[in-house]
Amino acid sequence: MSESERKKSIQSIKGTKDILPDEVWMWQKLEEIAGNLFERYGYRQIRTPVFEATELFEKGTGETSDIVTKEMYSFRDKGGRDITLRPEYTPSVVRSIIEHRLHLRTPPLRFYYFGPMFRYDKPQKGRYRQFHQIDVEVFNEKDAAIDAELVEMAQQLLIRLGVKDIHILVNSVGCTACRPSYHQHLRKSADQARENLCKDCRRKIDTNPLRLFDCKEESCRKISEGFPLITDHLCQECRDHFLAFCAYLDELSISYLVESRLVRGLDYYTKTTFEFTSGALGAQDAILGGGRYDDMMKQFGGPDICGTGFAVGIERLLSAASLEENKREWLYIATLGAEARIMGMKLARELRAEGWECLIEYRERSLNKQLGRAHKLGAGRVVLIGDEEVRSGRVQLKNMSSGQQTDVSVLGLAEALNVSD
RNA sequence: GUGGGUGUAGCUCAACUGGUUAGAGCACUGGAUUGUGGUUCCAGAGGUUGGGGGUUCGAAACCCCUCACUCACCCCA
Structure with missing residues (x-):
């Protein structure tokens, strides 16, 4: 090995970083505050392995998602197993519940977790290849009230951590009954305007029509204003659920914005989705995201139990938070x-x-x-x-x-x- | 994955149009002060100028490659 190779080999991997002793206290304090808060809502910590069968994420996260198509750290182990470092947490929890028949035990099924996630993405501020999330999941609660309680709890978390300038965006992405027909409507409208859309948007018509709404081009923006909105095309059940969700938020005096163009990057969401952003962050301003997933559990051959939850990016959270170190005498x-x-x-x-x-x-x-x-x-x-x-x-x-x-x-x-x- | 910017001591930054031994502040070590801290003074140590190659009599500076960081796109936590 040459000198230069030796020097290169001792750097940390691109997109990863050390958390040094003078900042570890923040992580500990954050986990303490978050865990303490979640437990008050009846959540309990769960810990699952950092790697799982690749298939789990292909099925759970979704074959067409960006995460699965291009961002996974996948490899084959010495026993020939296809393995992936988890890019998100939800499929792991679902797997664990099914594997241990946790749904047959005494409820509630409410879990939280802190840990590293891995995505092969291009690193920049607030975006790392190994990053950390707080993850919260509830199962077997169909009522929109739990969605609202989750949003309320998430808001409490950010408040307790001193995060300023929080915006709450909510939406419903429908279900397997109403979403496909909405997509058709949207595609049709976009297709009619195809000639006047930018190259990027023309591509999105087929790959991800919901993304047509957030093009930066002024002309595309104008055109997309005329496109149908998901919230106008929900089936009765989804509409009722969404209206109830919003009504609960109103009752809890939580200010939010209905953002019909809000899409989460994961294929499995049904009905409720939400996202918290902070003006304190810059380009990567999504600090927390989540929603409901009614079908994942049964897709994995488990019981027909719905789930809803959210994930928070800890690095982003810490950069927007204002925490004070506990002074101790020594x-x-x-x-x-x-x-x-x-x-x-x-x-x-x-x-x-x-x-x-x-x-x-x-x-x-x-x-x-x-x-x-x-x-x-x-x-x-x-x-x-x-x-x-x-x-x-x-x-x-x-x-x-x-x-x-x-x-x-x-x-x-x-x-x-x-x-x- | 696509573009732009930036890499000089542990940290923050200097160094003319390419010019000889790359400097300063803070931090570190020792001393003034062998048993009493915050100030001050003196001294020391610390750099292959991110790495590699090229141009040149001469490169921290110019060119190419590479690595990292950073901003935007994409996407998301």
């Missing part, structure tokens, strides 16, 4: 000389057993340097041990903010520490 133990060091180590063991965070740095440094370190690192108090302390069995306890220093016995130290001075 001790710097400064020692001078070999005997003092041993005394410090023994003392630290006792204090740690009491729950105190103690830091001793095993490097010969002057007291001056050690206090400088303690100050810079933000120690609240310093325990000082030198020859005199070794002899007397007492130590100096110094408060770094007041500068006050007291002489305490080793036995009385734990007690002295509990007095905030």
